[in-house]
Amino acid sequence: MNPDREKQQAFKGSILFFTADPDRSDSQEAYTYYEEGLLLVREGLVEAAGPFAELAETLPPETDITDYSGRLIIPGFVDTHIHYPQTDIIASYGKQLLEWLEKYAFPREGMFADAGYAADVTDFFLQELFRNGTTTAQVMCTVHPQSAEILFEKALEKNLRLIAGKTLMNCNAPDYLLDDNTKGFHASLALIERWHGQGRLSYAVTPRFAITSTESQLEKAADLLNSRGGLYLHTHLSENHAEIDMIQTLFPWSRDYLDVYERFELVGPRTTFAHAIHLSPAEIERIAVSGAAVSFCPASNLFIGSGLFNLENMTAAGIPVGIGTDVGGGASFSILKTMAEAYKVLQLQGQSLSALKAFYLATLGGATALGLADRIGSFLPGREADFTVLNFDATPLMERRIAVSETLEERLFVLMMLGDDRSISHTHIMGTPV
Ligand code: GUN
Numbered sequence: 097m098n099p100d101r102e103k104q105q106a107f108k109g110s111i112l113f114f115t116a117d118p119d120r121s122d123s124q125e126a127y128t129y130y131e132e133g134l135l136l137v138r139e140g141l142v143e144a145a146g147p148f149a150e151l152a153e154t155l156p157p158e159t160d161i162t163d164y165s166g167r168l169i170i171p172g173f174v175d176t177h178i179h180y181p182q183t184d185i186i187a188s189y190g191k192q193l194l195e196w197l198e199k200y201a202f203p204r205e206g207m208f209a210d211a212g213y214a215a216d217v218t219d220f221f222l223q224e225l226f227r228n229g230t231t232t233a234q235v236m237c238t239v240h241p242q243s244a245e246i247l248f249e250k251a252l253e254k255n256l257r258l259i260a261g262k263t264l265m266n267c268n269a270p271d272y273l274l275d276d277n278t279k280g281f282h283a284s285l286a287l288i289e290r291w292h293g294q295g296r297l298s299y300a301v302t303p304r305f306a307i308t309s310t311e312s313q314l315e316k317a318a319d320l321l322n323s324r325g326g327l328y329l330h331t332h333l334s335e336n337h338a339e340i341d342m343i344q345t346l347f348p349w350s351r352d353y354l355d356v357y358e359r360f361e362l363v364g365p366r367t368t369f370a371h372a373i374h375l376s377p378a379e380i381e382r383i384a385v386s387g388a389a390v391s392f393c394p395a396s397n398l399f400i401g402s403g404l405f406n407l408e409n410m411t412a413a414g415i416p417v418g419i420g421t422d423v424g425g426g427a428s429f430s431i432l433k434t435m436a437e438a439y440k441v442l443q444l445q446g447q448s449l450s451a452l453k454a455f456y457l458a459t460l461g462g463a464t465a466l467g468l469a470d471r472i473g474s475f476l477p478g479r480e481a482d483f484t485v486l487n488f489d490a491t492p493l494m495e496r497r498i499a500v501s502e503t504l505e506e507r508l509f510v511l512m513m514l515g516d517d518r519s520i521s522h523t524h525i526m527g528t529p530v
């Protein structure tokens with residue numbers, strides 16, 4: 097046990113967190129902001145957040161206060177969709193989804209048959225999350241059980257809140273990435289048994305997308321999902337037109353893409369669909385009714401050329417939305433950079449993403465999408481003290497731009513449009529700096 101986790105910790109700085117979606121409530125009531133604030137943490141949990149002048153008086157005189165004055169303390173970023181095995185093929189040139197998978201993603205994922213390589217990538221990946229201020233991630237692994245095993249083991253050591261699972265794939269991919277249906281089922285069960293609920297880890301049953309699973313594997317995925325309480329279902333939906341056409345060919349009985357997952361009872365409140373770009377109004381309505389969440393992956397959607405996610409439609413339907421980097425389809429681990437891409441995707445549709453909404457999506461919005469809003473995503477008392485300390489003036493240009501920014505919203509907008517890993521001053525996991 098880290099000794100830091102037993103005593104009280106105090107962090108001074110500007111503090112911002114959300115308690116509601118600023119688009120669905122009076123935006124003044126959606127967030128709490130203390131220009132000069134104090135965050136108190138005990139045993140890894142938030143004890144209080146409030147004005148420095150008030151809270152500091154309540155502290156025993158010997159309390160050691162970590163001084164982040166001039167910087168912004170926010171709940172750690174939540175990346176609702178990322179592929180750790182694609183770390184080394186990030187920024188691969190010139191293909192759209194299905195060809196990109198074939199040319200880059202699949203061959204690289206094949207390398208996770210080598211446990212040494214998987215361990216090396218995992219170490220780098222976790223460091224990269226922290227360097228970018230991400231403290232919770234929902235991660236796709238490869239088909240190899242050890243790819244999940246190694247990630248869980250190392251995430252547990254770091255006390256990271258992580259949702260992950262080995263992918264289920266048994267068709268329409270290279271042989272070296274295909275699972276025997278029965279073996280894949282039992283390997284998933286063993287991983288669930290071993291890791292789900294350990295520390296801050298949860299298991300996501302992960303049929304990669306309907307294209308790479310037979311109907312009998314999708315049936316098995318539902319059996320896995322129902323094998324224990326609290327399991328997640330993590331997959332891709334409606335990202336690319338050629339993908340959607342292929343779904344029609346492979347599942348000719350289906351009304352639409354969503355129907356395939358519905359038929360196999362994979363759609364519910366613990367389901368996350370990555371992308372969800374080219375949905376019909378009927379699909380949006382059915383997702384809303386199901387309680388499933390979607391991961392908005394704007395950097396990937398632009399990079400792979402997939403299309404424009406319609407946030408307004410999702411919000412109007414009441415669908416929980418989080419942000420996903422979708423590394424390696426997305427070419428950055430930075431949630432700040434991903435927010436900037438989100439802004440541009442929405443500008444192209446006449447929807448202007450406010451900085452408040454963007455920071456909400458990256459924190460409490462992501463937590464809500466993952467059903468974790470009672471644990472992370474804000475600084476309400478009792479929440480796990482995962483937080484990120486942001487530097488407003490990480491670059492000379494940001495320094496100049498911040499100098500002429502007058503409001504909190506303006507400064508947040510500068511952070512999201514110009515910020516990246518250089519803006520992340522510190523990342524804390526349950527109070528402890530990492
Ligand atoms: N659809 C199925 N697999 C993938 C993947 O690895 N990346 C993205 N962006 N979409 C997918």
Ligand code: ZN
Nearest residue numbers: 177179370422
């Ligand atoms: Zn993805």
